[in-house]
Amino acid sequence: MLLDTFLGWFSMDMGIDLGTCNTLVCVRDKGIVLNEPSVVAVRKGTNIVLNNGEAVGLVAREMLGKTPGSISAIRPLKDGVISDFEITEAMLGYFIRKVHGRGGLVRPRVVIAVPSGITAVERRAVIDSAERAGARKVFLVDEPMAAGIGAGLPITDPTASMIVDIGGGTTEIAIMSLADIATAESIRIGGDDFDESIVNHLKKTYNLLIGDARAEKVKIQIGSVAPLEEELTMEIAGRDTISGLPRKIVITSEEIREALRDPISTIIDSVTMTLEKAEPELAADLIDNGIHICGGGSMLRGMDSILANATGLKVELVDDPLSCVARGTAVYLENLEIWKDTMDHSEYGWE
DSSP states (O other), rough: OOOHHHHHSEEEEEEEEEEESSEEETTTTTEEEEEEEEEEEEEEEOOOBBBHOOOOOOOTTTTTOOOOOOOOEOEEEEETTTTTHHHHHHHHHHHHHHHTTOOOOOOOOOEEEEEEOOHHHHHHHHHHHHHHOOOOOOOOEEHHHHHHHHTTOOOSSSSSSEEEEESSSEEEEEEEEETTEEEEEEEEEHHHHHHHHHHHHHHHHHHHEEEEHHHHHHHHHHHSSSOOOOOOOOEEEEEEEEOOOOEEEEEHHHHHHHTTTTHHHHHHHHHHHHHHHSOOOHHHHHHOOOOEEEEEGSSSSSSSHHHHHHHHHOOOEETTSHHHHHHHHHHHHHHEEEEEEEEEESSSSSO
């Protein structure tokens, strides 16, 4: 114990929000020091990361959908969990090295936020990957808890705090009280599904094929889930599925809203289901405390108003919704000695 505290003085302990789309790294007293896409470029058919192991994050994202036959740009996390073990390890190793520096005296302790709905096997995979990537000790914290702390909610108080974290691969919905999750739903729907709905809509309606990167641009520029005062339009280019040639069309925010209807209604259903499962006392607290939303998907125009209409509660977008979970892991780092017994970590039952 004393040795661990002593080693802590010489290592740069870090909190990691390991997201399906982006990975954020937080360091104690320094805030967020890294925010890069969760993408790795490898030689096709192998797990060899290009550029001597450096083709990770921003460099690799530029290659997504544009790689020649000999290169694959891979997103090793799917729906918030590891789908490619070795490549996740390579990615984590790169991020840890980049932040810690190759000259770090002692390997860092790492707090990683994971979806609350993942299995024990999936949790073990995250711990193993991080240890092999260079962490001295790994602690896992549930994403909704980290998001609640990062948003500054009073989650340790005897009152209900509700968070809806709409990420790239999962949406985490939780009601928390007394530093624990009272009731939660974790659904494998998020920003990626919004992009996919846009791709399918353009293919079905206009016979136009676009990539995920362009679909994301559409979502950010004109995406909405509630009617806008002034509807938006944008030009989008892709490949015509009939002629096979490049083509450009103009699309409107109304049709994109219609395309997003299915994944959005699944999220709304899950939010109302979580509220229905809450204890009466906690449900009563939420009348005053309301719901807080974070994650990339929470920034879709009208997300707060559509959830407020569905639940009858006030809904608030937290400050800096994209870095909320990462900021929460940094708070966990500062309080590791107090909270570590409540977290899954690398010494749990696997001594």
